[in-house]
Structures are given as C-alpha cells and as structure tokens.
Amino acid sequence: EDQVTQSPEALRLQEGESSSLNCSYTVSGLRGLFWYRQDPGKGPEFLFTLYSAGEEKEKERLKATLTKKESFLHITAPKPEDSATYLCAVLGAGNMLTFGGGTRLMVKP
C-alpha cells in the first residue's frame, strides 16, 4: 500500500525566512511525485511533477527535489502570498494518486 507523510503539519514563517517542507513516501514502482498548492475554499492547484531521484524543479520562490524516499519543497524568501496548504502525492503502479495530509504554511509580513 502506497503511503505519503508530510511534515510539519503547520509552519509559520516570517516574510523572507527560507525553509523546507518534507514529503516522505513508500510506493511500489514510483511513476511520479506531485506537489500541489491549495488555498482555503479552493481546489488544489498543480505545481510540480518529479519522476526520478535527483530531479529538481523550480518555480519562482519554490524548488522541489526528490530522493528515493522523500521529496522536499524549498521556499526561498517567502512572501505572505505564499501562505497556503501544500500537498504532496505519489502515483505508483496503480492508477490512483495517494495524497499526504498536507503542510499548512503561514507567512507573516
């Protein structure tokens, strides 16, 4: 059974204070690891797909990295508008995405 654990559950940062969110996973036959951003009252919004260990993707202040056991979402010099819940998901051998519980990020000005 595929499993995804995200930590921490909640993270408070000051504007400009860089940090990382963690996504640990166990999956049979990883076909992809996905990061989503979810704002309150809205559906998840796709950010990145990572396919193999060592891969990195960047978008503005966000950088996602992947190892064989975990993925990190690094946030550099965050702004208040980066406040959201960040979700990690994996796609294994089946057709189903398995999601983690999410990390709620709050960036204070």
Next chain:
Amino acid sequence: NAGVTQTPKFQVLKTGQSMTLQCAQDMNHEYMSWYRQDPGMGLRLIHYSVGAGITDQGEVPNGYNVSRSTTEDFPLRLLSAAPSQTSVYFCASRGVGSYEQYFGPGTRLTVT
C-alpha cells in the same frame, strides 16, 4: 476554457436523502476522478474513470455511485446520505499521457 466545474458549491442533506454532485470538464480529458477531503485525512479517491463508459473504485467507494456516459461529465451520486459523508468533494481530470491533474473548486456537503 472553464476547466473543471462542479455544482453545487454547498449542499445540506438530511440522513437518508440522495443527491448527485455534478462535475464537468471542457479539456477533452480522458481521466476523471472524485476525491473527498477531510481534516487530517488528506484527499482520498472515491471513484475514477479512464474514459466514457469505464469506471472503477478508489480507496473509499462505499455509499457512492458513478457513471461516465460522455467524456465531459462525471457525476457522483450519494445513494442514501449518512453523516460520515460530510466532507468537501473534489472532482479532477487529466489527459492521456499526462499526470498533471486539474481540480474543480469543490462541493462542501453537510449531512445532518
């Protein structure tokens, strides 16, 4: 493109009532899915479809029914609502050869 649309946005049901949550996409995506999101549980897959006429069960299918008569529409039916089905429901779609899923805005359902 409207993307993925869901109706209604909010719904309150009494125990035992039935209803259908609507989902439509205009991106000609083959894959469509229904998830529920509960505090501390993450998103869990209810049912999914890989094309018109083809559906399959996800992780938590009990109490829900789906059908896929067209590429665009994928309704979710609650047969006899229970308080345990109080949740936020999301529909998602993706194209063949892509793992990037597009989510709808969600339906917040309360069963009393």
